[in-house]
Amino acid sequence: MNATAGKIAAPAIRNGVDVGALFATIAAIKADPGIAEFRFRAANRWLGGDRNLTTVTGFFGAKQEQPHAQPFEMECGEPPVLLGQDRGANPVEFLLNALIGCLTTTMVFHAAARGIEIGSVESTLEGDIDLRGFLGISPDVRKGYREIRVKMRVKSKGSPAVLRELAQYSPVFDVCSRALPVRVEVETF
Amino acid sequence: MNATAGKIAAPAIRNGVDVGALFATIAAIKADPGIAEFRFRAANRWLGGDRNLTTVTGFFGAKQEQPHAQPFEMECGEPPVLLGQDRGANPVEFLLNALIGCLTTTMVFHAAARGIEIGSVESTLEGDIDLRGFLGISPDVRKGYREIRVKMRVKSKGSPAVLRELAQYSPVFDVCSRALPVRVEVETF
Numbered sequence: 001m002n003a004t005a006g007k008i009a010a011p012a013i014r015n016g017v018d019v020g021a022l023f024a025t026i027a028a029i030k031a032d033p034g035i036a037e038f039r040f041r042a043a044n045r046w047l048g049g050d051r052n053l054t055t056v057t058g059f060f061g062a063k064q065e066q067p068h069a070q071p072f073e074m075e076c077g078e079p080p081v082l083l084g085q086d087r088g089a090n091p092v093e094f095l096l097n098a099l100i101g102c103l104t105t106t107m108v109f110h111a112a113a114r115g116i117e118i119g120s121v122e123s124t125l126e127g128d129i130d131l132r133g134f135l136g137i138s139p140d141v142r143k144g145y146r147e148i149r150v151k152m153r154v155k156s157k158g159s160p161a162v163l164r165e166l167a168q169y170s171p172v173f174d175v176c177s178r179a180l181p182v183r184v185e186v187e188t189f
Numbered sequence: 190m191n192a193t194a195g196k197i198a199a200p201a202i203r204n205g206v207d208v209g210a211l212f213a214t215i216a217a218i219k220a221d222p223g224i225a226e227f228r229f230r231a232a233n234r235w236l237g238g239d240r241n242l243t244t245v246t247g248f249f250g251a252k253q254e255q256p257h258a259q260p261f262e263m264e265c266g267e268p269p270v271l272l273g274q275d276r277g278a279n280p281v282e283f284l285l286n287a288l289i290g291c292l293t294t295t296m297v298f299h300a301a302a303r304g305i306e307i308g309s310v311e312s313t314l315e316g317d318i319d320l321r322g323f324l325g326i327s328p329d330v331r332k333g334y335r336e337i338r339v340k341m342r343v344k345s346k347g348s349p350a351v352l353r354e355l356a357q358y359s360p361v362f363d364v365c366s367r368a369l370p371v372r373v374e375v376e377t378f
Contacts, residue, residue, distance in 0.1 A: 015237075015238065016240075017238055018272055021272055022272060025272070026324055029320065029321060029324065029326060030326060033319075033321060036320040036321045036324075036326075037317070037319055037320075038318045038319075038320060039315055039316070040281050040282050040285060040315065040318065040334075041314065041315040042282060042285040042289060042313070042314055043312065043313050044290065044310075044312045044314075045311050045312075046293050046297065046310035048204075048205040049204065049205025049206055050205070050294055052289075052290050052310070054285070054289060054290060056282045056286070059268075059282075061270055061271075062270050068268060068275055068278075069268075069275040072277060072278040074283065074286040074290075076286070076287075076290030076291075076294065078294065079248075079255055079257060079258075081250055081251050082250075083206060083210055083211060083214070086257055086258040088261060089263065090229075090290075091286075091290035091294060091359075092287070092291065092360050092361060093229050093245045093261070094263065094283060094286055094290060095284065095287040095291075095361050095364060096229060096230070096243070097231055097243040097245070097263040097280075097283055097287075098265075098283035098284040098286075099280075099371070100231060100241075101233065101241055101243060101279075102280030102284075103373065104235050104241045105239055105241065105267065105280060108235065108238070109239075110325070118235075120234075120235060121233075121235035121241070122232070122233070122234050122235070123232065123233045123234075124230065124231070124232050124233075125230065125231055125232075125233075126228055126229065126231075128226070128228050129227045129228075129229065130222075130225050130226055131218065131225040131227060131250075132218060133358075133363070134358055134359075134360050135214075135215055135218065135225070135358075136299070136358060137215065137218060137219060137225075138222075142367075143359065143360050143363035144359075144361060144362070144364035145229075145369060146369075147369070147370045147371075148369065148370075148371045149374075150371065150372065150373045150374065151374045151376070152373065152374065152375045153377075153378065154375060154376070154378075155377070155378055156377050157377075159377070160375040160376055160377050163375045164374070164375040167373060167375065168373060169323055169324075170280075170323075170333075171280070171281050171323050171332050171333035171334065173333070173371060173373070174322070174331060174332035175284060175333035175334055176364055176365075176369050176371050177368060177369060178331075178333070179366060179367050179368045180334060180335075180337065180365050180366060181336045182288070182336075182337045182339065182362060182366045183336065183337070183338050183339065184341065184353055184357060185338075185339065185341065185353070186341045186349040186352045186353040186356065187340070187341075187343070188343050188345050188347065188348070188349050188352065189342065189343075
């Protein structure tokens, strides 16, 4: 069992991922790129003050609606020092979750496809924000994180450089590290 | 009660936000910008296959460690069509939550400071991803969302244009809509 074991014998399940299904998906997309078009959605309702609740019920992908097994709810809050009730992680903490969740899943799936076994992944990350941007005190201070640092500790015989490269196929890493058009519409009633 | 009511009489609480505390925070930061330096953190553990769990316990801000009232856990998963067990929202859905949670809180807080009353906010958002980028099938296809569209429906006498401008002070909007340095380190054992 080593980083190139896939060349010798490909198990059906590697890193908890069904490698046969993964290769079948890739083949299907190569034959019909329309299968690769996904549209993810969320709805959110303000609960007053610092609190709001997102619900995700499904998405479109592989040419059809894909309802989740059950709706997923995510409640955002703010801590007392940011004038909130601390009832949920705050949005910039949820962003860290989205980033590390995506880096981890991406590394694990791509490693499975390459025949690289992964035994465990434990990560920490941190990001710096100067609130003068958000508060509109200093127009030259960035409103969001100015940098995020991620440390992933992986039990694997794969090389750290290759695993890092695989992780960086992550869609959320891509969104954070490159500009993205976000179109915001507001209507009032 | 109108969009400029703040000029006439400022209530202590507007939109569920303690406006006095908000102005006091802004004054304190203007006097000592070091108070505005925040560092948010998260830890994540892979649970096998498509599943991983993020824990957030606290952060640094206003010159001290700020533990949350309780740890917040966020479990990421993938749906069956993406070879997962559908045990949690997936990372790109968590990203939508981070974005809309941040836009909502930012709009509400800034509106409170400007004397704009908000009665309700309900939003939907959607983002398009072509999985050929993530899967490494087409190097010219973006790995993450190529666009996110947000619709916010707000009960308010404030103008939609002003509310949109206020929402866009959002740190997560800033991260998504502008490039950000994300530094990923991988070590193996």
